[in-house]
Amino acid sequence: MVIKIVVKKILNNNSVISEDINCKEVIVMGKGIGFSKKNGDLIDETKIQKIFVLEDDKKNNQLINLLEDIPEEYFELSQMIIQRASQKLGKDLADSIYLSLTDHLYMSIARYREGLHLKNKLLFEIENFYPDEFRLGLEALNIIESLFSVKMAEDEAAFIAMHIVVSENGDDMEDFYKSTKLVQSILNIVKFFFKVNFNVESFYYQRFLRHLRFFSLRILSGEDQKKLSLKNDLLPLIKDRYVDAYQCTLKIKDFVNNSFNYILDDEEILYLTIHISQVISDIEEEKGKNKF
Known part of the structure; x- marks a missing residue:
């Protein structure tokens, strides 16, 4: 410009x-x-x-008031964190984070100084679903402690990570909450169906997780519902080869349909079945190694 x-x-x-x-x-x-x-x-x-x-008078006034009311050192802090995040993630973040993160940091540091520490209900999910962003949040805590002499808990690192994730994907915070909860619900279906604990460091688990993140966004947007249902000729072969994984996927299908009125097509069922079979096979393989 x-x-x-x-x-x-x-x-x-x-x-x-x-x-x-x-x-x-x-x-x-x-x-x-x-x-x-x-x-x-x-x-x-x-x-x-x-x-x-x-362009928007209401948002303009909010923005100007924010810039006039919040001390400059918080904008400098925010810019340091954003610049570090952009470099580490290798991507530009949405402009909105310059305002949302600054406002959040200002309020959060003020609360901590008053002895008010908010718990992040998504701490576990953020730490495991978004490890890179969570590590950036932890680095931000070190910067805050150095500049403001305020030591914050990991809950705050997760809040900062949330702002980064939202800015990466161009979503809003409400969509982030819904997407994260949906991914956790699907993981729980798999976990309880097979009675296993996931190895969160596993390559197959991380790949499954990436698939679920995009899958959850499609469900919440309903974008695929505008298309004709896709039929995949490989599905009959896959469901016969991976019977348990396929049955688990059908439970996910029912959950998504009942909760979001979203009908999975054959192609999505196919991919979910393959991902689930790989994750479970990896867990079973690790169990076999540990027996010896």
């Missing part, structure tokens, strides 16, 4: 209001971008990190 590099209003040392090439107001963010500036001054383009176009 091309910017008319002129300050219209200073929000804080790290953010100012300017205009884009179409004379639409934008918020320009960058470390020290508003320091010692006044209205009408030029913006140092080399300091620009993010640009937010102001």
